[in-house]
Structure formats: structure tokens, C-alpha cells
Amino acid sequence: MKVYRYFYDSRFFMKLSGPFKQILTLNNLPLKGKLNDESLEVISNGGILTENGKIIQTGDFTLLKQKFPDSEIDWVEGEQIALPAFVDAHTHICFGGNRANDFAMRNAGKTYLEIAESGGGIWSSVQHTRQASEDDLVDGILKRINNLISQGITTIEIKSGYGLNAEEELKMLRAIKKAQTKTKVTLVPTCLSAHLKPRDFEGSSEDYLNYILDEILPKVKAENLASRVDIFIEKSAFQPEESKSFLLKAKELGFQITVHADQFTAGSSRIAVEVGAKSADHLEATIDEDIEFLANSNTVAIALPGASLGLGEPFTPARKILDKGGILAIATDWNPGSAPMGNLVTQASILATYQKLTTAEVLSAMTFRSAYALDLQDRGILAKGKKADFITYETDNFQNILYHQGSLMPKNIYINGEKIG
Ligand code: NIG
Numbered sequence: 001m002k003v004y005r006y007f008y009d010s011r012f013f014m015k016l017s018g019p020f021k022q023i024l025t026l027n028n029l030p031l032k033g034k035l036n037d038e039s040l041e042v043i044s045n046g047g048i049l050t051e052n053g054k055i056i057q058t059g060d061f062t063l064l065k066q067k068f069p070d071s072e073i074d075w076v077e078g079e080q081i082a083l084p085a086f087v088d089a090h091t092h093i094c095f096g097g098n099r100a101n102d103f104a105m106r107n108a109g110k111t112y113l114e115i116a117e118s119g120g121g122i123w124s125s126v127q128h129t130r131q132a133s134e135d136d137l138v139d140g141i142l143k144r145i146n147n148l149i150s151q152g153i154t155t156i157e158i159k160s161g162y163g164l165n166a167e168e169e170l171k172m173l174r175a176i177k178k179a180q181t182k183t184k185v186t187l188v189p190t191c192l193s194a195h196l197k198p199r200d201f202e203g204s205s206e207d208y209l210n211y212i213l214d215e216i217l218p219k220v221k222a223e224n225l226a227s228r229v230d231i232f233i234e235k236s237a238f239q240p241e242e243s244k245s246f247l248l249k250a251k252e253l254g255f256q257i258t259v260h261a262d263q264f265t266a267g268s269s270r271i272a273v274e275v276g277a278k279s280a281d282h283l284e285a286t287i288d289e290d291i292e293f294l295a296n297s298n299t300v301a302i303a304l305p306g307a308s309l310g311l312g313e314p315f316t317p318a319r320k321i322l323d324k325g326g327i328l329a330i331a332t333d334w335n336p337g338s339a340p341m342g343n344l345v346t347q348a349s350i351l352a353t354y355q356k357l358t359t360a361e362v363l364s365a366m367t368f369r370s371a372y373a374l375d376l377q378d379r380g381i382l383a384k385g386k387k388a389d390f391i392t393y394e395t396d397n398f399q400n401i402l403y404h405q406g407s408l409m410p411k412n413i414y415i416n417g418e419k420i421g
Pocket residue numbers: 092121122125232260263307333335336337338339
């Protein structure tokens with residue numbers, strides 16, 4: 001018999017999911033530094049007890065069933081394992097158009113400049129995104145979200161940055177807000193108006209940054225469209241000094257900060273740390289001295305192997321970051337230009353192979369450590385009180401997830417304790 005607590009709302013049933021061959025809780029692991037696989041908590045014959053979207057307890061399925069005899073049982077068929085759902089802390093999945101031609105030209109040996117001159121690059125995505133209606137953008141976001149959900153991702157950061165003027169940037173952020181009303185996954189919007197100075201802006205890059213501060217961010221705030229601000233600090237985008245002062249002002253306005261840092265040239269991860277950014281993302285070109293600086297901070301280092309694979313650039317020095325004690329997260333950077341693949345587990349397992357990362361380090365980088373980068377400490381581990389977002393795989397051992405490099409897909413996805421797929 002079901003216990004009807006607090007009237008008849010089904011969300012208030014206690015529900016026991018299981019039995020799982022293994023539950024990988026990712027509980028009791030440090031936020032910072034390297035991890036060995038022996039430190040992973042694995043519950044055999046496990047159960048996950050949830051109520052009102054939260055985890056009440058994880059433990060032995062049979063014992064939980066005895067202890068909570070009235071709970072509804074969500075029987076799991078065959079051999080399955082469970083772990084926290086993934087968090088993709090860096091995407092650009094709100095865009096119009098396609099840059100397949102950039103990819104082909106790059107592989108044919110064309111340089112960044114040649115590609116930009118022949119109509120490609122970020123500016124081409126800006127033109128396509130400006131041509132799209134808000135609803136077109138919502139459709140594109142939802143289509144890509146469905147793909148990410150099928151990979152077991154239930155929290156997704158999404159950046160603006162292909163609008164590059166007040167009207168178009170707000171259109172992008174409104175599209176993300178509208179998409180949130182149509183999906184159960186958590187969307188975390190970020191204002192990346194400082195992606196590039198648009199070609200049609202009259203004035204210096206400093207003028208453009210001031211325009212963002214004066215004309216865009218107040219509206220973003222007023223409409224509650226984002227609480228995070230990002231900037232692309234790079235020779236071809238914004239310079240270190242102007243970026244630092246921009247970020248400090250954005251922070252004064254109450255925004256959290258994240259930075260596209262050290263993608264091609266070193267130096268900007270230092271700025272991210274100095275301004276107290278939640279994360280410094282990319283880091284393919286970070287020098288040893290700056291790795292140490294970053295690792296000594298609480299700024300999360302977000303590796304984006306999809307961009308390395310899309311551009312043929314080196315991987316982020318993830319091993320060194322962890323060895324120095326830093327917080328490593330891994331995200332897709334899914335975007336139409338540098339990272340068109342959008343497959344988190346494939347990218348993370350390839351990064352693991354090249355950077356020699358343990359399974360514990362990789363899974364942490366896609367769960368509670370990436371959640372921390374988004375300031376979401378309520379998820380990413382399976383423990384009492386946490387949001388009941390978890391995924392299952394039809395397999396008997398968690399090692400199989402990375403071993404199959406993304407070709408083993410989740411069987412079921414749970415959001416707030418409810419199976420959504
Ligand atoms: O994260 N580095 C800057 N921005 C994106 C690329 C965007 C694009 O090429 O459209 C990135 O890789």
C-alpha cells in the first residue's frame with residue numbers, strides 16, 4: 001500500500017529504485033585534487049530512496065525495502081548500475097546555422113584568418129543566429145537538449161554570445177529562458193556578450209565592453225535572464241587588462257564570473273583567479289606557473305576536450321591541474337564552430353586516455369565538481385538531501401562507462417526521482 005503523505009500529490013511518495021548491481025554514489029570525495037579509484041563508494045545490490053525530488057537514503061536494497069515497507073518500488077530489470085546524472089557546465093547550444101564548411105576548410109589546412117575571411121568563424125554564427133527567430137532558437141536548444149539528456153546529462157549551462165548587440169543577446173537569453181519552461185533539465189544561462197567585438201560595432205573593444213556593462217547587463221538583470229557573465233580573453237578577442245576591469249564591474253553588478261581562458265595563448269586563467277571566477281575554461285595553453293596559481297584557488301578548471309578535438313589543438317593539462325590540487329571539471333563546449341560533437345562521455349574518456357586520468361577523476365569532473373562550477377552544490381552526488389538526478393546503465397560494472405568511450409548509452413534518466421527516459 002502506498003502511504004499518502006501530505007494529500008495526494010505523487011511527488012510526496014517515498015520511492016525506492018533498485019535493486020542495482022552497483023550504485024556509484026561519488027559521495028565523500030574531496031572537491032579538489034587527484035583521486036584514486038579505491039576512494040569511490042560502490043554499493044552492491046543497492047537501492048535509492050527518494051521523496052519529493054530528493055534523495056532520502058542510498059544503501060542495500062533489501063534493507064531499505066524492509067526499513068521502508070510502504071514505499072513505492074521502482075523495480076529495476078536485469079543488471080543495471082546507477083550513478084549521479086552528468087552536468088555539462090559549458091555549452092553554446094543556442095545558435096543558428098551550421099559551420100561544417102569551417103570544419104572542412106580547417107582540415108584542408110586553412111588558417112583561422114582564411115576561414116574568417118571567407119565568411120566562416122564566430123561572425124558567421126552571429127549572422128545566422130541574428131536571422132533566427134526566438135522560437136527557432138528555442139527549437140534548436142530543445143533538440144540539442146534531447147541529445148544531451150540521452151547521454152545522461154540533466155544540468156546544462158548555455159551561453160549567449162552569437163547575438164553581440166543588446167537586442168540579439170537578449171533574444172538568445174530569452175530563448176534559453178523559454179526553453180527552460182519546456183524541459184525538466186536544469187538550464188544555467190550565461191551572458192557571453194563579450195565573445196567578440198562585433199564587426200558592426202563602431203568603437204574600440206573597450207567601448208564595446210562598456211556597452212555591455214551599460215546596455216546589456218542591466219537588462220539581463222532586470223529580466224532575470226542570467227546570473228553569470230563570461231568573456232573570451234584572447235589575442236583575437238578581448239585583451240587581459242580591459243577584460244579584468246570588465247569582469248570586476250560585472251561582479252559589482254552582482255554577476256558570477258566565468259572566463260574562456262588560455263585557449264591559444266597563456267595569461268588569462270590568472271585573471272580568472274584574480275577576479276574570483278567560478279571557473280576558467282579551456283586552458284589548452286596554460287603554462288605551469290599559472291596551473292599552480294589556478295590549482296591553489298577555488299576557481300574550477302574546466303577542460304573542453306571537444307574543442308581540442310574540433311580544432312586539432314592540445315588537450316588541457318588536466319593531469320597537472322589535478323596533481324597540483326586543482327578542481328577539474330570536463331564539459332562539451334558544444335558549439336557550431338570549435339566543438340560540434342557535443343558528446344560528453346566520448347570526449348571525457350578520450351581526455352582520460354591522453355591525460356592519464358582515473359575513472360574517479362573523470363566521473364567527478366562530470367558530476368559534483370562540474371556542479372560546483374555552476375554553484376549548484378545540491379547535485380552531482382547520491383547522498384541524503386541531494387537532488388535525485390541519476391542515471392542507469394545496463395551493465396554490471398561502472399568501469400564500462402568510460403571503457404566504451406561513449407557508445408554505451410544510459411538506460412534510464414531520472415530527474416527529481418522521476419524517470420524521464
Ligand atoms: O569555446 N573560444 C571561443 N568560443 C567558442 C567557440 C565559438 C565558435 O567558434 O563559434 C569556444 O571554443
